[in-house]
Each structure stands twice: as C-alpha cells, then as structure tokens.
Amino acid sequence: MDLRQLRYFVGVARERNFTRAAQQLNIAQPPLSRQIQALEDELGVALLIRNSRPVRLTEAGRLFYEQALQVLGRVDQMRAATRRVGLNQNSVLSIGFVASTLYGGLPSLVRKLRHRAPDIEIQVLEMMSIQQIPALKEGRIDIGFGRLHHSDSGVVEIVLxxxxxxxxxxxxxxxxxxxxxxxxxxxxxxxxxxxxxxxxxxxxxxxxxxxxxxxxxxxxxxxxxxxxxxxxxxxxxxxxxxxxxxxxxxxxxxxxxxxxxxxxxSPVILYHRVGDTSPYIDLVKEVIKEMYAENPSWLSAEHNLPTRPSFAE
Amino acid sequence: MDLRQLRYFVGVARERNFTRAAQQLNIAQPPLSRQIQALEDELGVALLIRNSRPVRLTEAGRLFYEQALQVLGRVDQMRAATRRVGLNQNSVLSIGFVASTLYGGLPSLVRKLRHRAPDIEIQVLEMMSIQQIPALKEGRIDIGFGRLHHSDSGVVEIVLxxxxxxxxxxxxxxxxxxxxxxxxxxxxxxxxxxxxxxxxxxxxxxxxxxxxxxxxxxxxxxxxxxxxxxxxxxxxxxxxxxxxxxxxxxxxxxxxxxxxxxxxxSPVILYHRVGDTSPYIDLVKEVIKEMYAENPSWLSAEHNLPTRPSFAE
DNA sequence: CCGACATAATACCCACTGAGTATAATTGTA
DNA sequence: TACAATTATACTCAGTGGGTATTATGTCGG
Incomplete structure (x- = not known):
C-alpha cells in the first residue's frame, strides 16, 4: 500500500467517478483505474461497486475512505509540524504518560503548557510506567508521568x-x-x-x-x-x-x-533525565506548582494523602 | 512523501545505523541512504545528524519518528479493519457526533455497542451538527449526535x-x-x-x-x-x-x-436517515433506552429538563 | 427494447524511479 | 596517524507508474 493509492482512492470516493477524479489528480483515467485495482488486490477486498453509475462504495470502501482521509490528514500534519520544528528551530517536548493520568490533571497541564509556550511542539505518548524509563534514556520522551518507583540512576523521579x-x-x-x-x-x-x-x-x-x-x-x-x-x-x-x-x-x-x-x-510520579538542562523541565514543574495552587477538584484532599511534591516547598 | 520512506526512516531511527537498518529492511544500504535524503529534501529539514556515530536524530527527526510510527500503525489498523469488513461481510456503523457529547454518554454508548455487537465495526467521526445532515445523506455516517434542529426531509431527528x-x-x-x-x-x-x-x-x-x-x-x-x-x-x-x-x-x-x-x-438529538432499515439503528436506540434506565450521573435531573426521547414511552 | 452517450477496463509502450554493485569519503578510535 | 566502521556517490538495470488508443460495460431517452 502506498500514500499515492490512498490519495487516488480518496479522489475516486469523493467524486464517485474515475474520469473526473483522474482530472483532479492530474493523471489519465486508465492509470487511476489500475492503481485502485492494485489496492483492492492487495487488500483482497472490493472497495467500489463498478456496475453502477455513479460508482458506489462498498461497506469496506466506506470504512477505508474515512480512514484514508484521516491518515492523509495525519501525514500533512506531520509534514507541517516537522518543517516548523526543523526550520524555526523551536523544540519538541515529548511527554509520556500512563492512561490513568488522563483522568487527572494531564489534559489541563498540556493545555496550559501549549498556552504558556506556544513556540514548543508538545507531543504526548501513552505508555506504561516502566516503558517510560528506557524511553527517557533513549530520548524518545523528555518527561514522564507514571505510577511506579524505579531505581535507574539516569532518571530523576519526583512524587507529585x-x-x-x-x-x-x-x-x-x-x-x-x-x-x-x-x-x-x-x-x-x-x-x-x-x-x-x-x-x-x-x-x-x-x-x-x-x-x-x-x-x-x-x-x-x-x-x-x-x-x-x-x-x-x-x-x-x-x-x-x-x-x-x-x-x-x-x-x-x-x-x-x-x-x-x-x-x-498509588503515587503519581514525574520522571525526567538526570542533568536535563532544558528550560522546559522547569516550565513543567512551574505549571504543576500553579495547578496545585489552584487546587482543582481532581486534587481534592478527600482522594489524596496530604503530600506535596518535593519542589513545591 | 511515501509510506516506504516512512518505513525506511523508522528503521534507521530505531537502529541508529544505516547498514543494519538496511539489512532489516531487506535492501542494500545505498538506496536506503538516498531515500532518507529524498525525504529530508522534500521536508526541507534535516532529520538525522550524520557526523556522529552512532547516527543521532535531530529534534525534528525525533518528532517525525514518533509520528511516523503512529501513521504506520494507523495504516496497518486500516488494512486489517478493511479486510475484516470486506471478507466477513460484517458491516460498519459510522457515528458522527459533536464534541460536547464526548462529555456526556457517547463514550459509554460506543463501549456498550461494541460489547453488544462485537461483529460490527464502529467508527466515530467528530463533526458539527449541520455537517452531520449531508454526511448522513451521502452515507458517510449512519447515526449522528448533534444539538441543532434541522428541516431536511431525508433525515429523522429524535430529541434525546x-x-x-x-x-x-x-x-x-x-x-x-x-x-x-x-x-x-x-x-x-x-x-x-x-x-x-x-x-x-x-x-x-x-x-x-x-x-x-x-x-x-x-x-x-x-x-x-x-x-x-x-x-x-x-x-x-x-x-x-x-x-x-x-x-x-x-x-x-x-x-x-x-x-x-x-x-x-440545548437539545441532544439523534439523527438518522429516513427509511434506514438497518437493525443497528434499533440497537442504538435500545442501548440508549437502557442507559436512560441506568440513569448515570451525566443524565442527572439537575442538569436536564425532565424530557424523555420519543421512542422511550 | 434499442441505440447513443458516458464511463470504466484493457493493451501496449515509454520514461523514470528505486534497487543493486562498486567505490570514494568521512568518522571514531587504537 | 592509520585502520576499521560506516555513510555517501557513481553508475547501471529492472520494474512500476503513467500515457495513448481502444474495447467493454452501463445508463438513459426514444
């Protein structure tokens, strides 16, 4: 499978007509027909009902169409984001988190970070606590939010x-x-x-x-x-x-x-690399401190022991 | 850009070594180098720092790597889902919704539907209320959850x-x-x-x-x-x-x-096509009726007028 | 029910892209 | 500084994608 094939198929699905789709895609109609056939062959599934004018989508085709749109959109976003980061030299803050923090303060933390530092590209990746330690060391993430204590000397942990x-x-x-x-x-x-x-x-x-x-x-x-x-x-x-x-x-x-x-x-723990001098680590800590100060409902005393993170004296 | 290039780049990013990556990808090393160069050219951004052994990722490269992984995963899922639907002939139920229903019952509705009818592929698409009407008529979605009354004779609305x-x-x-x-x-x-x-x-x-x-x-x-x-x-x-x-x-x-x-x-409204005889429409209505019976917190009387949908006499 | 028009599939050819091999250039290290 | 490891470049070849001409199929009006 190929991005080109996705683009072609989206064209046909949108127009419900090979000839017009081919014009819009700036190719002739026969190659378009063949690419769609190749796609159907590879999937082993018919995507279009051709003995009907206008051409109709099969159930599978309908599913494939929506998904293809999403993938193509994702690719465009990826291209744009990479260019932005590469050209403007603004950096990427990559955050790993365990699923349960989604129900806590993580969403508003990310929102606040985007607001406070609009120039950095924030990327969030769901991963289990113990996967975060190697991910940090390999540089795949810069910050982790997890629930397990660890004993790796290369990673600092702060119990939030x-x-x-x-x-x-x-x-x-x-x-x-x-x-x-x-x-x-x-x-x-x-x-x-x-x-x-x-x-x-x-x-x-x-x-x-x-x-x-x-x-x-x-x-x-x-x-x-x-x-x-x-x-x-x-x-x-x-x-x-x-x-x-x-x-x-x-x-x-x-x-x-x-x-x-x-x-x-169960602790909520912030991990980061030892000696990571990036200013964003401090920004994250600062925003978390603010969120504690605002003391929103998810931090209610009822559901937490009265602890405070070590950096928030 | 090309899926092949994404696969190649992921290989290099993972191995941090062109030669080994090429072996794993079953190609020779020179074509691999050239594909990566082509990718960087197209993006206009350096993804790898080559004057270093092992090769390192730039900031942009790190971002691109994670995103590429996600896109490739998405493509695999898409392939698998399309095959499943195409071969086993099980259908797709496509649901459009406005963002605000995410904070209501939509997530549990979808969960319950997947549970009750594991053979159907459920696809959810966020879209505004008025976009849902044409989407229904064009067959892009089968069910819509929105907040606006409409006057299209081809679409039924049920105020939930x-x-x-x-x-x-x-x-x-x-x-x-x-x-x-x-x-x-x-x-x-x-x-x-x-x-x-x-x-x-x-x-x-x-x-x-x-x-x-x-x-x-x-x-x-x-x-x-x-x-x-x-x-x-x-x-x-x-x-x-x-x-x-x-x-x-x-x-x-x-x-x-x-x-x-x-x-x-503001009403929460269920839309579907007039004369849609699919059994899934009835299943959806039935599950919603059950959810009303369970009366979860998001349906609390405090935040709703005491209305009941027309089908739940 | 048939014929004309619209539209998709097929046949065939060409060009270009991607892959392979050989080799040069560069980096890191002993 | 020289050697080992690794990446980039040069060149060639094969296969895939695209174009043109033509055939097959479906739709709709009379």
Whole structure:
C-alpha cells in the first residue's frame, strides 16, 4: 500500500467517478483505474461497486475512505509540524504518560503548557510506567508521568502526590451497601480483577503486593489488559477491582469505596533525565506548582494523602 | 512523501545505523541512504545528524519518528479493519457526533455497542451538527449526535434530552459570588464569548438567538473556534460563556451557574436517515433506552429538563 | 427494447524511479 | 596517524507508474 493509492482512492470516493477524479489528480483515467485495482488486490477486498453509475462504495470502501482521509490528514500534519520544528528551530517536548493520568490533571497541564509556550511542539505518548524509563534514556520522551518507583540512576523521579486507592464494586452486592472507606482486609476471599496484564511489573503488581503485605489473599485473581475492561467486568459482577481514585469517573454503573489501609495509595510520579538542562523541565514543574495552587477538584484532599511534591516547598 | 520512506526512516531511527537498518529492511544500504535524503529534501529539514556515530536524530527527526510510527500503525489498523469488513461481510456503523457529547454518554454508548455487537465495526467521526445532515445523506455516517434542529426531509431527528445551559464565569467577579441559577437577564451588558465560529449556523447562533429572544443584549460578543478556547478566555476574565451543563467538567478553574429562563436548554438529538432499515439503528436506540434506565450521573435531573426521547414511552 | 452517450477496463509502450554493485569519503578510535 | 566502521556517490538495470488508443460495460431517452 502506498500514500499515492490512498490519495487516488480518496479522489475516486469523493467524486464517485474515475474520469473526473483522474482530472483532479492530474493523471489519465486508465492509470487511476489500475492503481485502485492494485489496492483492492492487495487488500483482497472490493472497495467500489463498478456496475453502477455513479460508482458506489462498498461497506469496506466506506470504512477505508474515512480512514484514508484521516491518515492523509495525519501525514500533512506531520509534514507541517516537522518543517516548523526543523526550520524555526523551536523544540519538541515529548511527554509520556500512563492512561490513568488522563483522568487527572494531564489534559489541563498540556493545555496550559501549549498556552504558556506556544513556540514548543508538545507531543504526548501513552505508555506504561516502566516503558517510560528506557524511553527517557533513549530520548524518545523528555518527561514522564507514571505510577511506579524505579531505581535507574539516569532518571530523576519526583512524587507529585500520593493518590488514595478506590475499590470498584458491583452494584447490589453486600459490599456495595455501604459507601464508607473499605478496610483492606475486607478483600480477603474476594474475586479480584487487576490490570494491566502486561508489561510486568506494573500497576497490577503494585496492587497485589499491597494486598500481600497486609496478608490479604483474594479468592481468585483475574488479569485483564486495561482498566476499561476491568471496570466492565466489575459491572458484570465478575469481581472487585482496585483503581486510583481519579479513575472513578470512568464508569458510573459500579459502586466505589475508598480503600483504607497502610500504603493503600498509588503515587503519581514525574520522571525526567538526570542533568536535563532544558528550560522546559522547569516550565513543567512551574505549571504543576500553579495547578496545585489552584487546587482543582481532581486534587481534592478527600482522594489524596496530604503530600506535596518535593519542589513545591 | 511515501509510506516506504516512512518505513525506511523508522528503521534507521530505531537502529541508529544505516547498514543494519538496511539489512532489516531487506535492501542494500545505498538506496536506503538516498531515500532518507529524498525525504529530508522534500521536508526541507534535516532529520538525522550524520557526523556522529552512532547516527543521532535531530529534534525534528525525533518528532517525525514518533509520528511516523503512529501513521504506520494507523495504516496497518486500516488494512486489517478493511479486510475484516470486506471478507466477513460484517458491516460498519459510522457515528458522527459533536464534541460536547464526548462529555456526556457517547463514550459509554460506543463501549456498550461494541460489547453488544462485537461483529460490527464502529467508527466515530467528530463533526458539527449541520455537517452531520449531508454526511448522513451521502452515507458517510449512519447515526449522528448533534444539538441543532434541522428541516431536511431525508433525515429523522429524535430529541434525546433537553440539557440545561450553564454559564461559565471568571472567578472573583461579582457574578461568581453566588452559585444559584442565573436569570438570563443578568447577561445584559456582559461581555460574551461564543463558539464555534464556523460553520454557521451553529451552537453559537443558538445561544445568541436565545438571548435575543429574551431581549438580552450583551456588551460585546467574541467568537472563538471551540469550547476549549472559550473556557480559556473565561478563565482569563475576557467574558462569560454559555455552555451545555455536561461540559462543566472541562475546566475547574472557572465558576459555573445554571442558566435560568424559558428555552435556556440545548437539545441532544439523534439523527438518522429516513427509511434506514438497518437493525443497528434499533440497537442504538435500545442501548440508549437502557442507559436512560441506568440513569448515570451525566443524565442527572439537575442538569436536564425532565424530557424523555420519543421512542422511550 | 434499442441505440447513443458516458464511463470504466484493457493493451501496449515509454520514461523514470528505486534497487543493486562498486567505490570514494568521512568518522571514531587504537 | 592509520585502520576499521560506516555513510555517501557513481553508475547501471529492472520494474512500476503513467500515457495513448481502444474495447467493454452501463445508463438513459426514444
């Protein structure tokens, strides 16, 4: 497959007519026909219904059309962004984050950064905490937001907050009759759902270690790939799930109770390279400090231990 | 630019070595060098620092690398999805939506649909309300979720709910001293921010008409492209902004008050083609009905007039 | 139902781009 | 400073993409 083929197909899909599409694409009609045929051959799927005038799209063609538009748009953006960065010499700040920070302050942080430093290109990449450490060292990202402590001497970590954990409980079960914090011991003998299945060690192990440290043994442990699935299974009464409190808003059809117990928290940690002198690191820290000052709802004392990041004395 | 060039560049960026990358790509090293040069020429930007071993990426190269990875991944997904649909004959349900429904029930609707009918490929496309009508008629989407009434005989509309409007107010201003609902007349003489600037007529006109109908004349009207910007300007004390209540959660650094007055609501409307006999339309309606029954928080009575969609008698 | 027109597919040829081989230039290091 | 590793350049060849001419197919009016 080839970008040219995408452009050609988009032309035909838009015009629903090979001849006119060919004119707009500045080629003759026969080569256009052949390129579309080649595309269909490679996919092994008919994209167009030709025994009809005007030409119509098949179901597959319709899907392919919308996706092709998006890919082409993405390529244009990529070209423009690369030129901007390359020519104006303005830099790129690449931020890695774990999915759960999306439900916390990350979106407004990024928004504020774009506002405060419109000349830098900000790029965000979702990745698990432990993938962030090598990504930082290889220069793929400059800043990471994760939930795991690490022991790599090349990467600094700053604990932004200790977020309390919450247990997601299926409605209409005994444990869901109360909304008070749930002592960690109450998880003994329960069916537990943890995420993510990979990569290990990850947040799942953090939860399992916590339970182990309290001598709590769940009846079974079910591993799933991501939090969405986990909460879906909770709603389907498959078991309980321990999540960071900020992820509560993801589903409203399950019951939530804070988890109570020693170390029943998950940190939100900022990572960056040791000796990274880029001014943007400081900008990020500064903006985070401001956000703490504004103290928006996602930082509510109710869901956090009263910690403050080390740089915000 | 060419997908091949993206693949080649990704290979070099990953290996940081032309020779090894060429081996992995199953080509000789010289053509690889030339393709990368061609790419850099087209972009007019250096992507690699060659007078260094191992080869390093420039800032622009780093950006281009991550984006190229994403584009290539997207293309693979597109290929796979198209094949799936084309071969297994399972269909595509294409859903258009206005951005504000993202803060309402759309995400869980889509999740539920995927769960209930795993064989259909669900595609979601953000588009403004009035763009949805032609998109429906041209078959680009099958279902639309928007906020504007229309008068096209080819498209059915079902009002799902009448969401109350909320005024976003800068903190520390007189109007922000109270949290009680704000009578619509209080907007007289205020600076107002509306969105979206395009396309017209749109939600902005809905708000302006509402004020006009109540003989309320704001001091100035500032038009911006999207709600994010609008709320940003509110936070910057540039003026007030009228938003659907579900969009409250977008920013926590402004003050919100419900708007009180005749017709101070914005409907959430489901559109589909007249005579569309696809079973998926009914499935969507059914799932929505269920979601009403579950009555999650974003549907709270507080932020909605007590309406029920016509199909949920 | 047929014929004329519109439109897509096929046949064939040419040019140019991309790949290979051989070799020169450059970088990093012992 | 010289050698090993690695990238760039020169040159050639094959295959793909594009053009023109023509055939096949579909649509619509009479």
């Amino acid at each position: 907050r200790e977020e309390r954990l919450t247990v997601a409980i299926p409605r209409d079960t005994p444990l869901a009759q109360d909304s008070a914090p749930l002592p960690i011991g109450a998880l003994t003998g329960q069916k537990l759902i943890v995420y993510p299945k990979e990569p290990r060690p990850g947040y799942a192990d953090q939860v399992l270690n916590l339970l182990h440290g309290h001598d709590v043994r769940p009846a079974e442990v079910h591993e799933v790939r991501e939090i969405q699935t986990a909460l879906g299974l909770v709603a389907a009464e498959t078991g309980l799930c321990v999540i960071p409190s900020s992820a509560r808003q993801m589903r409203s059809d399950v019951h939530y109770r804070l988890l109570e117990g020693e170390r029943a928290t | 709910r009448e969401e109350r409007l909320t005024v976003a107010i800068p903190r520390d201003t007189p109007l922000a001293q109270d949290s009680a609902p704000l009578p619509i007349g209080a907007l007289t003489g205020q600076k107002l921010i509306v969105y979206p600037k395009e396309p017209r007529p749109g939600y902005a006109d809905q708000v302006l008409n509402l004020l006009h109908g109540h003989d309320v004349r704001p001091a100035e009207v500032h038009e911006v492209r999207e709600i994010q910007t609008a709320l940003g300007l509110v936070a910057a004390e540039t003026g007030l902004c009228v938003i659907p209540s579900s969009a409250r959660q977008m920013r926590s650094d402004v003050h919100y008050r419900l708007l009180e007055g005749e017709r101070a609501t």
